Amino acid sequence: GAVVSQHPSRVICKSGTSVKIECRSLDFQATTMFWYRQFPKQSLMLMATSNEGSKATYEQGVEKDKFLINHASLTLSTLTVTSAHPEDSSFYICSASDRVVYSTGELFFGEGSRLTVL
Amino acid sequence: GQNIDQPTEMTATEGAIVQINCTYQTSGFNGLFWYQQHAGEAPTFLSYNVLDGLEEKGRFSSFLSRSKGYSYLLLKELQMKDSASYLCAVRDSNYQLIWGAGTKLIIKP
Numbered sequence: 001g002a003v004v005s006q007h008p009s010r011v012i013c014k015s016g017t018s019v020k021i022e023c024r025s026l027d028f029q030a031t032t033m034f035w036y037r038q039f040p041k042q043s044l045m046l047m048a049t050s051n052e053g054s055k056a057t058y059e060q061g062v063e064k065d066k067f068l069i070n071h072a073s074l075t076l077s078t079l080t081v082t083s084a085h086p087e088d089s090s091f092y093i094c095s096a097s098d099r100v101v102y103s104t105g106e107l108f109f110g111e112g113s114r115l116t117v118l
Numbered sequence: 119g120q121n122i123d124q125p126t127e128m129t130a131t132e133g134a135i136v137q138i139n140c141t142y143q144t145s146g147f148n149g150l151f152w153y154q155q156h157a158g159e160a161p162t163f164l165s166y167n168v169l170d171g172l173e174e175k176g177r178f179s180s181f182l183s184r185s186k187g188y189s190y191l192l193l194k195e196l197q198m199k200d201s202a203s204y205l206c207a208v209r210d211s212n213y214q215l216i217w218g219a220g221t222k223l224i225i226k227p
Contacts, residue, residue, distance in 0.1 A: 006160075043205060043219040044161070093160050107151075107215070109160035 002028045004096045006110025013084055014118055021079045021113045023094030029074035030096035034107070035067075038091045050077050084117045091115075120144045122218035124206050129224045130196055138191045138204050138221045146211020152180050152191045153205040155220065161205055164191070193223075201225045 003026040013019050023033055032051050036044040048064075050056040050071035058064045066088075068080040077096075081088055091114050095107040121143045130136040142150070149168040153161035167173055167182035167189060179192040191204055203220040210216055 041219075041222075043217040045217075046215070091158075095160075107163065109162070112158075112160040114158070 002026075002096070002108040004030075004094065004108045004110045006094055006113055008113055009111055010114045010116075012116045012118065015085055016083055018080055018082045019084055019115060021081075021092055021094075021115075023077045023079070023096065023110050025075050025096045025098075025108075028096075028098050030077070030098055031074065032097050033071055033077040034095045034097075035069060035077075035079050036093045036095070038093060038112075044093065047079075081115065084115070086117045089115055089117045120210065120216050122206055122208060122216055124204075124218045124221045126219070127222045127224065129226060130193075132196055132198060132225055132227050134196050135192065135194050136196060136223065138193075138206075138223065140189045140191070140206035140218060142187050142189070142206070142208045142216070142218075144208050144210045144216055147184060148209040148211065148213055150180075150182055150189050151207045151209070151215070152178075152189075153207065155203045155205055157202075164204075196225050198225050198227070 005024045007022045035047045037047050038044050046059050047062045048056040048058045048069050050069050052071050052074050056069035071077040091112050093112040094110040124140045151166050152164040154164050155161040165180035167180050172181045177194045182189045203222045205220045206218040207215045
C-alpha cells in the first residue's frame, strides 16, 4: 500500500513556542492531505483539508491562524502549531490521498506526532 | 446532526470470535470504513463497504446494511495482537469522513 511518513513522532516544547510537523507521501502524489487531532480515548477529529497549491479548508472551531497548514508540493504538507499552549498537547495525524486512492476510499495515515506542551 | 455509535470497550478471549457493531446517522452515504488503531499509533485500513452484504478478508469480515444504518466488524480466531481500538467511519454525501469514537478491544488469554 501507499506510504505516508510523518515527522517528528514525538515533540516536547515550551509554552509559547511554535512546532512544525511534516507529512510526506513517499510513493504517490498526494493531491489532498488531511490533518487530524486525537485526544486520549477519543476519536479522530478532522482539523483541516489541504489541497496542493491552495489554501487549506479548516473545520469549524479550528483556528487557522494558530494551526498553519502549508501544502506546497504533491508530496509534502506541514502543520505548524503557533504559540503552543498546554491545551494543544495532543496526537496529530495526517493522511493523504490521490484521486485513485480517494475513489476507493482507503486513506493512508502517517505515523502520528505526539505533541506535549509544557 | 451526524452520529456514529459503537461500543466503548469489549473483551474477548484468545481464539474466540468477536463482533463489533456500528450504527450511523449521516447526511448521505458513500461508504463505510473500519480502521484498526493500536495505542499511540496511527489507524490502519481494514475494510470498506459501500454495498449491502458481507465482505470477507482473512480473519476479518465486515457487514453492511444501509437500510438499517448498521455495520459490524467480525474478528475470528482472535490473537493477542488484535488488542486495539477499532474505528468505524462513514463517508457522507459531501465525501467527508465521519468518525466513531472507536471500540477498544481487549483480548484475554
